[in-house]
Amino acid sequence: MNIKKIVLSTIAAFSLFAVSATAANASTVTVKSGDTVAKIASAHNTSVAAIKQANRLSNVNMIYVGDKLEVGGTTTNTTAxxxxxxxxxxxxxxxxxxxxxxxxxxxxxxxxxxxxxxxxxxxxxxxxxxxxxxxxxxxxxxxxxxxxxxxxxxxxxxxxxxxxxxxxxxxxxx
Structure with missing residues (x-):
């Protein structure tokens, strides 16, 4: 059993899906299946670092369907x-x-x-x-x-x- 492959495969799988986030309002998106922080950032003219900071994400590769992410650079009180x-x-x-x-x-x-x-x-x-x-x-x-x-x-x-x-x-x- 090679457990390290699990993590690498999971990260790779997340990065291969297409962006399908929908805006909840002007600066918030709801994560859909296949979304990555990088693709959300690109679609909303912001950076991965800005989304990471605004949402206090400890790992940008670990977002989940249904999460609401701030993309306008404002800080949210909801932790990852x-x-x-x-x-x-x-x-x-x-x-x-x-x-x-x-x-x-x-x-x-x-x-x-x-x-x-x-x-x-x-x-x-x-x-x-x-x-x-x-x-x-x-x-x-x-x-x-x-x-x-x-x-x-x-x-x-x-x-x-x-x-x-x-x-x-x-x-x-x-």
């Missing part, structure tokens, strides 16, 4: 961690309606392969039941956050836990 938690909760609710028994067993299977099912398993920068990066977890290593972030990651990257398991079987990682 709050937006990520809100988005992960929304994604979990959305995917819960489409989760089937196979997805549940695929999720358990991946957890078994990645960490033996342990929420405290550590491997360098990778942590927890699903061996996610600590930065992706936003510093919150709780079991509840690991579940939310893992569901969001799998939904955005693979669409389902079944598809994530199929990828794992083909590549030795997800």
């Amino acid at each position: 961690a709050k937006a990520a938690t809100k988005t992960a909760t929304t994604t979990t609710s959305t995917t819960a309606t489409t989760t089937n028994t196979n997805d549940s067993s695929a999720k358990a299977w991946i957890a078994g392969k990645e960490s033996g099912g342990s929420y405290t398993a550590a491997n360098g920068n990778y942590y927890g039941k699903y061996q996610l990066t600590k930065s992706l977890l936003g510093g919150d290593l709780s079991a509840a956050n690991q579940e939310k972030v893992a569901n969001n990651y799998v939904a955005s990257r693979y669409g389902s836990w079944d598809k994530a398991k199929a990828f794992w079987l083909a590549n030795g990682w997800y």
